[in-house]
Amino acid sequence: MSLRSSPTPDLAPAGALRAPYVSVVVPVYNEEGNIKTLFDRLTAALDNLGKPFEILFVDDGSRDRSVEILIGLHRARPREVRVIELERNYGQHMAIMAAFEKARGEIVVTIDADLQNPPEEIGKLLAAIERGHDVVGGYRKNRQDSPFRRWSSLLINGVRAQTTGIEMRDQGCMLRAYRRDVVRRMVDSRESSTFIPALAQYYAINPAEIEVEHAARTVGASKYNLYRLIRLNFDLMTGFSLVPLQVFTLFGMGVSALSLLLVIYLAFRRLIIGPEAEGLFTLFGILYFLVGVGITGLGIVGEYVGRIYQEVRRRPRFAIKTVHERLDE
Ligand code: UDP
Ligand code: MG
Secondary structure (H helix, E strand, O other), X not given: OOHHHOOOHHHOOHHHHOOOOEEEEEEEOOOOOOHHHHHHHHHHHHHHHOOOEEEEEEEOOOOOOHHHHHHHHHHHOOOOEEEXXXXXXXXXXXXXXXXXXXXXXXXXXXXXXXXOOOHHHHHHHHHHHHOOOOEEEEEEOOXXXXXXXXXXXXXXXXXXXXXXXOOOOOOOOOOEEEEHHHHHHHHHHOOOOOOHHHHHHHHOOOOXXXXXXXXXXXXXXXXXXXXXXXXXXXXXXXXXXXXXXXHHHHHHHHHHHHHHHHHHHHHHHHHHOOOOOOOHHHHHHHHHHHXXXXXXXXXXXXXXXXXXXXXXXXXXXXXXXXXXXXXXO
16 A cells, blocks of 8 residues: 555645644834844744744733734745734743744744844754754743842842742743644633743643843843832742742741740749830831741732632733734645
């Protein structure tokens, strides 16, 4: 019996033939000055690899000319460039999720739009996937960010390693590659506040990490101010660990035990020495401190409750305004 008599994937209808080998996902939020250069370097790097690819740009509610420029790129290479426009700004991780839902590649790569991750490194990620890894994370060699960002990442990486049990060298590096089945599982999680590298690591069976170059941002500014950084890291901590709550409970128990000792001691003093008012301010000091701790604890509980509330409401995680793509022929 000849091989030709049974339908092999090669004989599948034209539509299926077009499924790319790699999908590159790029979240874009007000990056008008970076898109063109990124596109040129990215397509050069991907053309070099010689495998069919698609680039999925997600416009995360940009207010500059980003969308216009992206649509131009789609027109220039309609089969390789797909543009998803979100209704508003949902944050980098949800933007990536929107693209994950639509990615068709065997391998899905994420990369920032600001050229901090060199597109030329994608080949290295793909090679590691081809060696059998299902998730390949980059870690940044000579990270080119402000000292504040580097130190806070060091701190958060340490806390995350201690509390979530998720092992990763550089959680903030978004130059990463995933096998299709891992992406599928991430999409199926349907979490509305998540942290993609940690989620992938959670599903990975055979992850790997490789060193990648990092460049300073030359155009535009970081989209993460202190507030957004804190929000993002709360997503990471509450999404992957109950330790903050447990630490709090333990601390509460410790403080209660100590307070009990203090009360017993003060009661004895009252009996032996009689009434006294010295040390009142010290007591106030301790009290204010404990009130502060109590409010922080309520806040932490609130962070979890808020996220639970979001999940139970089951509102859509993001709304897509338009998709510019050409998948036919
Ligand atoms: N980004 C996004 N939505 C946001 C914030 C950022 O799509 O709400 C994109 C941004 O355009 C860039 C990537 O995510 O492509 C990384 O953002 P940024 O460079 O500001 O982060 P940093 O490098 O400072 O961590
Ligand atoms: Mg950046």
